[in-house]
Amino acid sequence: PPAHSHRDWIGPPDKHSNLRPVIFYVPPEESALERRLREARQEAQASNQRFWARHNRAFRQEKEEFIYSRLKAKGLEMRDESGQKATLNAEEMADFYKDFLSKNLKKHLQYNRDWYKHNFKITFLMGQVALVRALRWLRRRKKNVEQ
Amino acid sequence: GLFVWRLRSTGARQIPCRFVHLYHMASNRLITFQYFNFLKRMYVTQCNKDLSQRAKPKSDSIVSPFHELQQLDQEKKVVHKISSVSPVHQSWSEMSSRNELREMKSAAETEDSVIPGGAESKEDRQWKEMKLQLDDLPGILARLSKIKLTALVVSTASAGFAMAPVPFELTCFLLASLGTGLASCAANSINQFFEVPFDSNMNRTKNRPLVRGQISPLLAVCFAAACGIPGIALLTLGVNPLTGALGAFNIFLYTCCYTPLKRMSIANTWVGAVVGAIPPVMGWTAATGSLDAGALLLGGILYSWQFPHFNALSWGLREDYSRGGYCMMSVTHPGLCRRVALRHCLALIGLSTVAPVLNITTWTFPVISLPINLYISYLGFRFYRDADRSSSRKLFFCSLWHLPMLLLVMFTCKKSVLEKEDKGKLRGGSHEMAMEIRLP
Numbered sequence: 001p002p003a004h005s006h007r008d009w010i011g012p013p014d015k016h017s018n019l020r021p022v023i024f025y026v027p028p029e030e031s032a033l034e035r036r037l038r039e040a041r042q043e044a045q046a047s048n049q050r051f052w053a054r055h056n057r058a059f060r061q062e063k064e065e066f067i068y069s070r071l072k073a074k075g076l077e078m079r080d081e082s083g084q085k086a087t088l089n090a091e092e093m094a095d096f097y098k099d100f101l102s103k104n105l106k107k108h109l110q111y112n113r114d115w116y117k118h119n120f121k122i123t124f125l126m127g128q129v130a131l132v133r134a135l136r137w138l139r140r141r142k143k144n145v146e147q
Numbered sequence: 148g149l150f151v152w153r154l155r156s157t158g159a160r161q162i163p164c165r166f167v168h169l170y171h172m173a174s175n176r177l178i179t180f181q182y183f184n185f186l187k188r189m190y191v192t193q194c195n196k197d198l199s200q201r202a203k204p205k206s207d208s209i210v211s212p213f214h215e216l217q218q219l220d221q222e223k224k225v226v227h228k229i230s231s232v233s234p235v236h237q238s239w240s241e242m243s244s245r246n247e248l249r250e251m252k253s254a255a256e257t258e259d260s261v262i263p264g265g266a267e268s269k270e271d272r273q274w275k276e277m278k279l280q281l282d283d284l285p286g287i288l289a290r291l292s293k294i295k296l297t298a299l300v301v302s303t304a305s306a307g308f309a310m311a312p313v314p315f316e317l318t319c320f321l322l323a324s325l326g327t328g329l330a331s332c333a334a335n336s337i338n339q340f341f342e343v344p345f346d347s348n349m350n351r352t353k354n355r356p357l358v359r360g361q362i363s364p365l366l367a368v369c370f371a372a373a374c375g376i377p378g379i380a381l382l383t384l385g386v387n388p389l390t391g392a393l394g395a396f397n398i399f400l401y402t403c404c405y406t407p408l409k410r411m412s413i414a415n416t417w418v419g420a421v422v423g424a425i426p427p428v429m430g431w432t433a434a435t436g437s438l439d440a441g442a443l444l445l446g447g448i449l450y451s452w453q454f455p456h457f458n459a460l461s462w463g464l465r466e467d468y469s470r471g472g473y474c475m476m477s478v479t480h481p482g483l484c485r486r487v488a489l490r491h492c493l494a495l496i497g498l499s500t501v502a503p504v505l506n507i508t509t510w511t512f513p514v515i516s517l518p519i520n521l522y523i524s525y526l527g528f529r530f531y532r533d534a535d536r537s538s539s540r541k542l543f544f545c546s547l548w549h550l551p552m553l554l555l556v557m558f559t560c561k562k563s564v565l566e567k568e569d570k571g572k573l574r575g576g577s578h579e580m581a582m583e584i585r586l587p
Contacts, residue, residue: 008277010360018348059470097469108472126365
């Protein structure tokens with residue numbers, strides 16, 4: 001994002017977490033409230049990024065391991081003669097999906113709680129900041145009218 | 148006027164041509180007719196758009212059958228999620244999310260990732276300024292509120308209104324539809340507000356406005372409030388308090404029960420089916436002002452329909468659900484998933500038979516609807532027995548035309564209000580009967 005910009009910038013989805021990173025603009029006269037909002041958003045972003053990157057990586061890895069172990073049990077190699085990677089069909093993968101979901105359920109429940117807390121906090125702070133800005137703008141307009 | 152719907156053959160799933168005949172038959176029944184056409188047109192155009200954008204990677208020999216599914220799913224899902232709108236499971240938000248089609252990648256079968264259409268992905272890879280573009284705002288809000296799903300939900304609500312055994316009142320109908328639509332927009336927006344990181348991780352939903360940062364969460368919540376509060380107020384004050392209460396309850400059920408439950412237990416599917424069932428009930432109560440057996444029957448039909456629809460759809464999305472942490476029957480209890488789908492297909496036959504008993508339709512309804520109900524039950528049985536992708540797809544696509552057909556047939560077999568009153572007791576006043584839709 002350009003250095004002179006006065007706004008936040010959002011980027012393409014991250015390779016691991018699929019979340020879009022945001023670069024936050026720090027205005028020179030940032031109020032305490034605005035700083036709290038920015039920090040809350042940064043914290044949420046970091047926490048989300050950590051969770052999903054790790055989670056997706058674990059998924060990919062465990063999926064590979066599952067495919068490998070199943071193929072070995074069937075007596076097949078990971079790659080066949082033509083060099084193509086051997087795969088399992090959807091019904092065989094279903095066991096893996098079921099297993100993975102139940103293993104990670106508790107992790108997800110915890111994450112859900114955290115995410116909802118972050119989300120509400122950020123939105124509430126946004127509301128406060130918007131209200132303060134609106135009042136400031138109204139006060140400035142009143143001053144201009146009076147002058 | 149007659150609406151001529153042309154099938155565009157693009158290799159997309161083509162809805163059987165025999166429906167064209169029905170269009171002519173129902174030419175003077177605008178409500179269900181337009182709904183039906185709108186539905187079909189939407190599916191075809193979605194399919195077209197979808198297929199034309201997709202660049203087939205050379206390693207992927209399987210034409211993503213779920214590409215269309217994804218779009219339809221999206222639509223369906225929207226419907227489902229809309230708590231106050233159509234009972235279509237998908238129609239509101241989830242089921243209603245027929246509108247949401249997930250990109251089906253059978254990861255087990257294709258190693259390489261499917262590359263989406265060129266222009267879209269290039270734009271995706273750029274850094275964008277987080278500024279609200281006012282020109283894009285209508286489009287952004289439409290996507291936020293899942294407008295297509297909302298439309299489907301409103302149409303099921305109007306089906307409920309049309310089936311009510313009272314003379315048709317246009318103003319009441321319009322107010323009810325508008326209120327339902329607004330409530331649906333509100334519910335969908337809140338749903339997207341809650342699900343940002345999960346939506347980012349699922350292919351079907353990763354292009355939503357909040358995920359892409361096109362709109363701030365604050366604005367999404369304000370929009371939801373700006374739709375929901377007037378919507379419910381309109382229903383309560385402009386129609387009747389019962390409809391308003393149902394609308395508010397549905398929003399609550401969808402946003403506060405269904406959405407969090409999706410990640411906690413498989414019970415979410417049943418809650419979601421209720422969410423989908425409430426809109427026609429709302430349409431009925433808007434017309435009559437009371438919760439009769441007829442309203443419950445209509446709700447019951449939509450409730451049962453949700454299961455074959457959603458269960459078949461979710462069968463192909465097991466990987467995304469598993470990774471995303473969504474508790475769905477198709478992942479955790481696959482046998483139950485198929486059993487429930489079949490069970491409810493059969494329940495549809497039973498419910499269709501109860502309709503004339505409750506004096507909602509004539510006895511021709513169960514007779515005419517038997518073929519389509521039997522067909523979906525047959526596909527449900529095949530899905531139950533085979534448990535594979537092709538049977539799940541067949542069942543899903545059948546459910547897409549089954550519901551509009553069923554509602555259309557139901558409407559054509561509706562017991563006329565005049566039939567039920569004695570000739571001598573006819574209430575005077577042409578204004579009461581003026582808008583009544585007459586059956587041929």
